[in-house]
Amino acid sequence: MFFFLVLCRGMQASKSENTKKAEPFYWLSVAKQKTCSEIIDEARNVLRTVGTRRPFTPTDGQRKLFGSGSLRGPQNRPPSVFSLHASSFDLAESRPVSGVRLSPLDHKPVLITSAKDEDSSVFLPKPPAEAAEVRKVSTARACLYRTSSLGSLFSAKVVLPDQNKEKLDSEEPAMMMNNLGRSNNNYLAEQRLYTPVNDKSRELIYNECISISESEDFMEGTSGKFSFQLRGESDQMKKPGTNSSWPRSSGWKRRVTGLEDGTRINEWEEEEVFWRIKILPILHELKKKDNIENLCLACTKLYQALNEGNMLGKHFKRRSELLKILYRLVDIDSDPLCLKLAKIILAMKVDGKNLLSVCKLAFKICRNEKNDYIVQNDRLLDCLLEVLRNEDLHKNNEALLYCVGAIKFMSGNAVLLNEMVNKGAVEMLLQLMKQINNVKENDTYFSNLGHLLVQLTATLRNLADLPPARCQLVCSGAASELCVALEQRVNDRDVCTYIVRILSKLSSYSDFCAALAACSRCYTLFLALLNKHQKQQDLVIRIVFILGNLTAKNNQAREQFFKEKESINTLTSLFQTYYELDLNAQTWYHDGEGKGKNHLKHPSEAEDVMIKLIRVLANLSIHPSVGATLAAAHRVVELLVTVLEYKSIDDCEELVINAATTINNLSYYQVESSVLQDKKLHIAEMLLKLLMSDNMDGVVEAVRVFGNLSQYHEVCDFIMQKKIYKFMIALLDSKNHDVCFSACGVLLNLTVDKNKGAFLMEEGGIGKLVDCLQDFGPADWQLSCLICKTLWNYSENFTSAASCFGGDTDTLLVLLTSLLDEKLVLDCNLDRERRDSHKLHWEREFKPVAEKLLDRIQSHHSFLPAVPITPF
Secondary structure, eight states: OOOOEEOOOOOOSSGGGTTOOOOOSSEEOOSSOOOHHHHHHHHTTSSOOOOOOOOOOOOOSSOOSSOTTOOOOGGGSOOSOOOOOGGGSOSGGGSSTTOOOOOOOOSOOOOOOSGGGGGSSOOOOOOOSSHHHHHHSOHHHHHHHHHHHTTOOOOSOOOOTTSOHHHHHTOOHHHHHHHHOSOHHHHHHHHHHHSOSOHHHHHHHHHHHHHHHHHHHHHHTOOOOOOOOOTTOOHHHHSTTSOOSOOOSSSSOOOOOOOGGGTSOOHHHHHHHHIIIIIHHHHHHHHHOOOHHHHHHHHHHHHHHHHHTTOOSSOOTTHHHHHHHHHHHTTSOOHHHHHHHHHHHHHTTOOHHHHHHHHHHHHHHHHSGGGHHHHHHHTHHHHHHHHHHHSOTTTTHHHHHHHHHHHHHHTTSHHHHHHHHHTTHHHHHHHHHHHHHTSOTTSTTHHHHHHHHHHHHHHHHHHTTSHHHHHHHHHTTHHHHHHHHHHHTTTOHHHHHHHHHHHHHHTTSHHHHHHHHTOTTHHHHHHHHHHHTTTOHHHHHHHHHHHHHHHHHOHHHHHHHHHSTTHHHHHHHHHHHHHHHHHHHHHHIIIIITTTSOOOSSOOHHHHHHHHHHHHHHHHTTSHHHHHHHHTOHHHHHHHHHHHHHOOTTTOHHHHHHHHHHHHHHHTOOOTTOHHHHTHHHHHHHHHHHHTSSOHHHHHHHHHHHHHHTTSHHHHHHHHHTTHHHHHHHHGGGOOHHHHHHHHHHHHHHTTSGGGTTHHHHTTHHHHHHHHHHHHGGGOHHHHHHHHHHHHHHGGGOSOHHHHHGGGHHHHHHHHHHHTOHHHHHOOOOOHHHHHHHHHHIIIIIHHHHHHHHHHHHOOSSSOOOOOOOOO
């Protein structure tokens, strides 16, 4: 909250009022309640928040799972570098979903001979009733289902329906071949035992067996033969020279054609045709391994073909054979080829060890920044986001670790980073964080999930740079989730560092800052972290920066933080720690041990922490009760004064200026226990050093503090003794609003003492004040009002206008007359709101003082009676 500050001296109406106390430059008005906009305008930044740069985070030179600054030792973290081969994949695990080898039957089947046996626990196999069931059954088993439905008698081999259908469904072809363990002729001979004599059925079985045989031939290294023709194929496919693609009205969409008379091609048979016509030729290309470019092209064609035939995913009969071929190609050391392979393998929805291996493969590819272009073109991000969206956290936490690690590497690329935002990566990462936050500390997965959380938060840190991502983070409640994760992982410095990096970025924006301030425990959490990691500069500086952002614009946040237990003591303790570190560093430098090293213009690590700490104190001091308490806190004031004592503005400009700003804020509070009152002369001496520097920002800040301190007679005497008033008069030529305003404030307080008024004429101050009034005039009614008040105080003891204002009298008369012409000064091209504010300042501040000053100048009497002016 800002305060209206009356900038005038009390004026005497008669001799009986000569003893009336003069009002100081910055005087807290309680006479009239004003609107917020008026208060802010009138405060003229007397109480000000302090801005600063966000802590710099250097980019790691190399892409690693854990950054160079990680505290995780090699033995306590998953590796960033590893080798991947075909043996890294589990071939047995690549079978279709629920693929389980059936145990051999150790009893003879019981055939149902009457209705009485219908309740028996053993049933004859029946054909699948649903199309979905048809899709799942293996080809060889399908023959048995069809024969049983025709009422044929079984031999000693019967498939019991008590076995889970899914176990039958997903038995892989390769495994089936091992189980059969016989040649095609033996296989056909045996099939005749179970199948009625039916040419159509036999033809169907024969064709299926050829398909299996050809797959075997391919796996053995021989080329498959495509000279057969299934019943039900279109005439177009039989004609030479026609398009070999499977004719459909809507692409290679799976459909069930029924089992009428046992001759129509069902869904599986359709898949077999597609496999042999579309997929096998591509697999033969992959088998050649002649050059990388051709292999990459073949992989691209393979992915497109699989997608066309709806064969991506788990429910694909030949999935096992295909994956085994792809796994073998991983041994070829080529990132472009491995990228193609990873994309297909991920699209096949592998899990377990294979999911881990393929995520490692993607991680390995993304680790090389040179691969960003091919990663972008092959849309690997889509596959990884699919893993992020669907995989189980507990079952696949290590795979998710490398998956998110790969996404983290991608987020270092601007194009891929924008793509992530557009594809909903922010929401997915936050959802994963919520799942991790739900895991309790005593859970066996808790420690391992910390590794994953490092990757996740590092990715969010990169995403936080983009405005759309920031909006999503605010809307998705990221502030509360980040605080929960921070609280749970308070002992994990890596996680804490990444989270505070995110918060330091996001808290620079008002919407997220408000959301973070609404997290009631965030202040307690930040203080706990500061106390725990007091000497971890990279962590401390960001937490303090966040606190500075929270207290910059929110008065409730200032009060809430101040009320936290040991909040100010924690800040001062940190200040003392880093002050000592900086002092030791200075001693090392000046003793010659730093000889030959350039003195850095930017702040050192210790200085940067102190800059952020002082900023928090400056922001807190804006709150009335908090500011008054801090002004009476010996340790706070002593540390601020210490900065002015041991640091020159050339050593660290931002630190010194911030210290002066905080002293200025605290000097505003006129409380009996104020430590500043006791140290006012010492502070004035320190400010003199700053005032004489070549740094204009430092000069302005020193002048502002003198404006408050010049309320005290001792300080006014110090200003006159050290001839500081000459410097204030010289600043009137700066042509800068704020500089002139602050300098004029000091001059106003000096003119309170009638014995000190003559200095204005001696140093040409009257002419400079008139010039300021002419230069700024209607552009700054507050400054114009301040000038008129200074001239009024100065002219109090003069009997004639000429002797008072000298050669500037006529200029001042004309100037005041024109500035009091309402039509002239208020006829400006401003919008309505600004014009109303402009008029308000003119009517309430400038006009009353200017009219009375004009009346005094126009009087030709030898004695100019003093006219009282009430505070405005």
